Amino acid sequence: MNGYGFRHAARMERIKLRSVRSTWWLAIAAVVSMAAAGAGVGLGYRSHTPVATAAQILNNSLGGAIVAQLLLGALGVLVVTGEYGTGMIRSTFAAVPRRRIVLAAKVAVCGGAALTVGLVASFAGYLSGQLAIRGTAIPAASLGDPAILRAVVLTGVYLGATALIGVGIGTIVRHSGAAIGTLFGLMFVPMIAAGLFGESGIAVGRFVPLLMLLNSIAVTSPIPGLFAGWISVLLMCGYAAVAILCGGVLLRYRDS
């Protein structure tokens, strides 16, 4: 009875997230892109010599996460900038004037949704890769193998963290195009920059999202020099936390 709180804001955000089409399109596209990449990899390796290893198939069939991370990152951005671009943000802040409660609710609702979609997409990539190599000499990768399960689950968590980075950048930048551009830039530019350092680039590269995904998270065993998968995922969550905290500070002082 003593006023609205996080719970109410979260209910509002859940209704908002479900009631725009872009949410569903981006979620479906993320799952489809990972499933398609998994199937493509599996089919490509069917008649490949020498016979591929289970790890090779798994690592490559999670490659669709490169696309899925952009889609879910955009989902996170739009949860915030979609409101600034349309004027909806004024209705939202008039209903819940303590703006950080709104941000926290967006983080919880969008993060939860993106984590779910990310896990589904990751499993879809794994499964379609496995289905596509059935009946060949290529050994199946079992989810009973801890290394395999870890790679699939961590890839899903990575995707969820990407969406939260999107929420943070969206809150800071407020403009859909600029925020999505910033997010994509942050995903790709550091990777190219790390490549310029050659051998020593790995010291930097192990902090770079896309390199972590391809070499530490979505693989059965990380490339030497990179962090273990779970540390890489924690780093991603740390980046998300920093972006969200910066957004939260700015939110307080800016007019809407």
Next chain:
Amino acid sequence: MIELRELTKRYGDRVAVDGLSVRVQPGVVTGFLGPNGSGKSTTMRMILGLDAPDHGQALIGGVRYPDLSWPLKTVGALLDAGAFHPGRSARAHLAALAASNDIPGPRVEQVLRIVGLSDAATRRAGTYSLGMRQRLGVAVALLGDPGVLLLDEPVNGLDPEGIRWIRDLLRGLAAEGRTVFVSSHLIAEMALTADRLVVIGRGRLLVETTVAELAAGDDSLEDAFFRLTSQATDYRGVGAS
């Protein structure tokens, strides 16, 4: 009751609202008049805590807007027609806002009926005409059955039937003892709707009066308005020929 105390807002070196002190009383419709760019919308946004004043404050029943326990149950606001996501249906828009302030679900259908949007409630709000958007905005304002209503140019885009509907609605709400604060630049319309008038120009209070007082002068209401604002009008057109 709404109380503005020396409310001031600057954008860069332009002063949008300049030391505005006004009390808006319950039980009557108070019209908020002023030429284009005189600071009406800015004042409304500051009352709602959307823009931070550089000086002074706006209080609703003695409380700052951000400190309200249930904002939508206390103040209902219609800002620019378009404070919604075009991809979301009117019903989902209202349901989301209702959830944020613990307003029961049936109230959503009720306000949709009041504003006449029941049949269009599942359509995406982006497909609405200007008048329909305005009605959705009014539905949001009424959602929490608030004691204070703040409407920025509610008759914008409404057809004659809609204008009369708004007029009767606002007068009815005021008659129930609510505080109703409505901005407009249509002096003739305000003369029919409002009891009290607050007139501003260049962000400053020009006069607080009643429609009856203004009409008692020897010129028309429109002339009286021009006389009041002539020294404080920034944007004025000229003949095209």
